[in-house]
Amino acid sequence: MLKIGYARLGDEQLGDEHLEQQLAELERLGCQVIRTEEAYVDGAPAPVLAAILDFIAEGDQLIVTRLEHLATTSRQLLDVVARLQARGASLYVSDADLSTEGDGGRALRAVLEAVGQLEPTNGARRRRSGAEAHEIRALRRAGVGPVEIARRLGVSRMTVWRKLREMESEARA
Template sequence: MLKIGYVRLGDEDANEQIRALEALGCQVVRTEAALAEGPTAPVLISILDFIGAGDQLVVNRLEELATTSHALLDIVARLEARGATLYVADAEISSQGEGGRALRAVLQAVGALEPEGARGRRGSPAEVQQIRALKRAGVGPVEIARRLGVSRMTVWRKLRELDAHN
């Protein structure tokens, strides 16, 4: 089993966070800029695309992965689809077994209470930047829509607007 650590860099001491993940047995630790968020963060996306069956994604805190429960559920689902698990060190919870079922139930309950705007469904400036960044990275419009949780038409419309301004 490969343990892959993930740290979204912020104001805290990055070296301390990395050492904590290494102490948990992570053979690989990847870091990402604090501005990158959730399932659209390039380093996190590459981990989710690479991670294999039996592997484990390890984070110090749940909020390093995403800021909404819907995004967290998407990440857990992507890990499960690849046969991998999630371990959150500060809460000592895993997406495996009974704890995993409880984690998903809590995230679903919290997601039901989140305002619609928190789900990333509106055309925020951040969303436009994410579409632009993913397009520059060579990701197609259909995949961009899937990753951001928006319609394909929204992506096409935003790309057309971006092309008109260039």
């Protein structure tokens, strides 16, 4: 079994001291290979971690000092765990004494999946910045209520009400 250490200087840490602490901890845990990576922008791929996940073999173990060094969201973390599992490898987090092996690993994955369900997906419905008055007017003339107009146009009900009031004011003037 190859122990692969992964150290990342996170956004919240300052200076090289934290990275040096991670490296010392990974060496103490017996990592034969240690790779480091600078902080990456949220959502951007971490190239060193991606290379490890492509390289890691069955029976190997990826070791990190803190869980947040692997991902910025639960969904990304689940992806890392799934990729490790698909390759027959495991994960060990030293600060929390967590592992994806055995019963504890199944519990960890279950918790991560539950938390991941609470996070919005990248494809989550996003509201439009505003609806055109003519769209609202046309739907209202067709007998569609304000709540349904808001749903169809992907705007808030308040936006629809505000536009309807503006149109009424303009009609009176």
